[in-house]
Amino acid sequence: MTEAPSLPKGPAIILVEPQLGENIGMVARAMLNCGLTDLRLVHPRDGWPNPDAVAASADARVVIENTRVYQKTEHAIIGIAHLYATTARPRDMTKRVVTPRQAAAELVAQQAAGATSGLLFGREAKGLKNDDVVLADTVLTVPLNPEFTSLNLAQAVFCIAYEWFQAQDQTPASELNVPKATRPANKRELVGLFEHLEQALDDSGFLQITEKRPNMVRNLRNIWQRAQLTDQEVRTWRGIITALVRYKPPEN
Amino acid sequence: MTEAPSLPKGPAIILVEPQLGENIGMVARAMLNCGLTDLRLVHPRDGWPNPDAVAASADARVVIENTRVYQKTEHAIIGIAHLYATTARPRDMTKRVVTPRQAAAELVAQQAAGATSGLLFGREAKGLKNDDVVLADTVLTVPLNPEFTSLNLAQAVFCIAYEWFQAQDQTPASELNVPKATRPANKRELVGLFEHLEQALDDSGFLQITEKRPNMVRNLRNIWQRAQLTDQEVRTWRGIITALVRYKPPEN
Numbered sequence: 451m452t453e454a455p456s457l458p459k460g461p462a463i464i465l466v467e468p469q470l471g472e473n474i475g476m477v478a479r480a481m482l483n484c485g486l487t488d489l490r491l492v493h494p495r496d497g498w499p500n501p502d503a504v505a506a507s508a509d510a511r512v513v514i515e516n517t518r519v520y521q522k523t524e525h526a527i528i529g530i531a532h533l534y535a536t537t538a539r540p541r542d543m544t545k546r547v548v549t550p551r552q553a554a555a556e557l558v559a560q561q562a563a564g565a566t567s568g569l570l571f572g573r574e575a576k577g578l579k580n581d582d583v584v585l586a587d588t589v590l591t592v593p594l595n596p597e598f599t600s601l602n603l604a605q606a607v608f609c610i611a612y613e614w615f616q617a618q619d620q621t622p623a624s625e626l627n628v629p630k631a632t633r634p635a636n637k638r639e640l641v642g643l644f645e646h647l648e649q650a651l652d653d654s655g656f657l658q659i660t661e662k663r664p665n666m667v668r669n670l671r672n673i674w675q676r677a678q679l680t681d682q683e684v685r686t687w688r689g690i691i692t693a694l695v696r697y698k699p700p701e702n
Numbered sequence: 703m704t705e706a707p708s709l710p711k712g713p714a715i716i717l718v719e720p721q722l723g724e725n726i727g728m729v730a731r732a733m734l735n736c737g738l739t740d741l742r743l744v745h746p747r748d749g750w751p752n753p754d755a756v757a758a759s760a761d762a763r764v765v766i767e768n769t770r771v772y773q774k775t776e777h778a779i780i781g782i783a784h785l786y787a788t789t790a791r792p793r794d795m796t797k798r799v800v801t802p803r804q805a806a807a808e809l810v811a812q813q814a815a816g817a818t819s820g821l822l823f824g825r826e827a828k829g830l831k832n833d834d835v836v837l838a839d840t841v842l843t844v845p846l847n848p849e850f851t852s853l854n855l856a857q858a859v860f861c862i863a864y865e866w867f868q869a870q871d872q873t874p875a876s877e878l879n880v881p882k883a884t885r886p887a888n889k890r891e892l893v894g895l896f897e898h899l900e901q902a903l904d905d906s907g908f909l910q911i912t913e914k915r916p917n918m919v920r921n922l923r924n925i926w927q928r929a930q931l932t933d934q935e936v937r938t939w940r941g942i943i944t945a946l947v948r949y950k951p952p953e954n
Binding site for chain 2: 476479480482483484485508510540541542543544545546547548549551552589591592593594595598599600601602604605608609612615616619621622623624625626627628629632678680683
């Protein structure tokens, strides 16, 4: 068996009566993308192991090799304290319904409290039977285009697994990626570039209309600011200005 | 052509050199699940139209039939003001990087400002070329299990499209679904049930230890509260108590 990666132990993904091995493999891949490894199958139509699942899993071996198979949903959920049933349409049933984002926040809290959680997914096209849904504490429904709600099984699993991963992830929402060999330019370097360009534009006559000069200079400086230049890029642009100033078009 | 559904016009999804028609079809399905309909292909390997794409699209015809094909990325992005390039790994490039959730918030704001936005996705396995990434304002990277980041193309598209849909969706994070024929029980109905059960338990001797009675009654009332009964369910339970009280086991 391949060892599980060093991520917090996430909820179990339980597929009830999945049909295509390819879909099971894509589920395994989507799970591992988000650090989930506990896959359980209830009565898979084509048996288990399934070579189609392995082929579609994109080498998510840690999931495929640890998959457990059960004959009944009731057996697959033993040991689980908090169970969510994913359904596309509301059932004629009194039960709490949550979004994937809400479920993810709850799953993280359950995990922190030491409880085991699980997510039930029904078979392709047909979804879960009502007798499976009643085993769950909560229904999970993905808000989607009401005119086209039929989600591929692996997409449904990915959606929840993705939200679970994001609920714990620390990636900044937005940041400037700067290659290692360089760094953001400091203001001294930037002002040097501003003044270099402005001198060249004064010399060339581009800024000769005196009343327009202050505004034009401000606009140009703002453009450079927005570009968030690195120190290397400031040097490149100073070289470009020097080259353009030096260049004399051939006289004919 | 099938008419587009009545959702706000979302960003364009631009697949650069996609290879398998099946993946293009799954992208179309994922897009329509989230209300996106503007699909553009740059130099699809197997040409267009593609029957494999239609078969995998789960009848997302409005997307498939309106798909436009271009020979170069530069042509596919004409008319777009804000372009995001999705990449799995950081490039050796100075550029802002955002999460899907951040991108979704920005896309909604751009849309509100009347600007057209687009999302670039590279070919399967290889991703975008650097010459495509530089055409984008911003890089979009999905935070994933660092040990297994290779996302299926349709999953990558779904992830962004899902976030775009959620950024505008008004579904409550958590609510109690109650079938139309019924309603949550009111407190008078609940107290009636509490007292019915407590009377039956007093009569049967279950609550005979006087010092334990108050706590036991409180626990039982709390269980009923947590169950969030409907009016119909209160009647059902009162019927159950009556039936159990009436029942006389046969004497042998």
